[in-house]
Amino acid sequence: MDNVKIGEILMPGEESEQEKRAHRVKRRFWPTFRRAVRQIPFSRDLVAAYYCAMDPATPTRTRGILLAALAYFVLPFDLLPDVLAVVGFSDDIAVLTAAFAAISGQIKESHYQRADETLAGEAETSRAG
Numbered sequence: 001m002d003n004v005k006i007g008e009i010l011m012p013g014e015e016s017e018q019e020k021r022a023h024r025v026k027r028r029f030w031p032t033f034r035r036a037v038r039q040i041p042f043s044r045d046l047v048a049a050y051y052c053a054m055d056p057a058t059p060t061r062t063r064g065i066l067l068a069a070l071a072y073f074v075l076p077f078d079l080l081p082d083v084l085a086v087v088g089f090s091d092d093i094a095v096l097t098a099a100f101a102a103i104s105g106q107i108k109e110s111h112y113q114r115a116d117e118t119l120a121g122e123a124e125t126s127r128a129g
Contacts, residue, residue, distance in 0.1 A: 018060075021067045025053065028074035036073075037122075040093065045100060045107070046073075047115035052107045062106040069099035 029050055037043050052058050053066035073092045100107075 018064055018067060021071045022054070022063075025050070025067055025070045025074055029070060032074045034122075036092070042093075042096075044112065044115050044119060046096060047118055048107050048111040049096070049100070051111040051114045055108075055111065058106065062103045065099050065102050069096050 033040075033043075033046065033050075040046055049066050050070060053063050053070055055063075058066075072095045
């Protein structure tokens with residue numbers, strides 16, 4: 001229930017905007033991340049932010065900020081198309097950097113540990129393939 005805004009009434013089966021955003025991020029994060037990993041200078045922080053945003057123990061405000069930034073990252077259309085070499089993800093980086101500054105210190109060591117495990121698995125997969 002902590003995802004519900006004060007005064008927001010949800011009918012049975014309805015989702016809050018934050019829940020909709022979470023579903024969108026879950027569906028699109030990993031394919032987008034795999035395309036961007038070489039261009040994003042803080043991949044570990046990005047993956048830890050994903051795990052923090054998906055963690056139900058994360059405060060609602062922090063989840064909202066991270067989900068908004070991650071949703072921008074996974075959007076197929078943004079200010080600078082991500083297919084442009086070098087500059088394509090620069091607007092995404094700016095949005096993510098602002099989000100990290102706004103939630104400073106909220107990403108826990110456990111989120112970073114999961115990020116490290118995931119990135120190690122990604123590296124193994126890319127070497128094997």
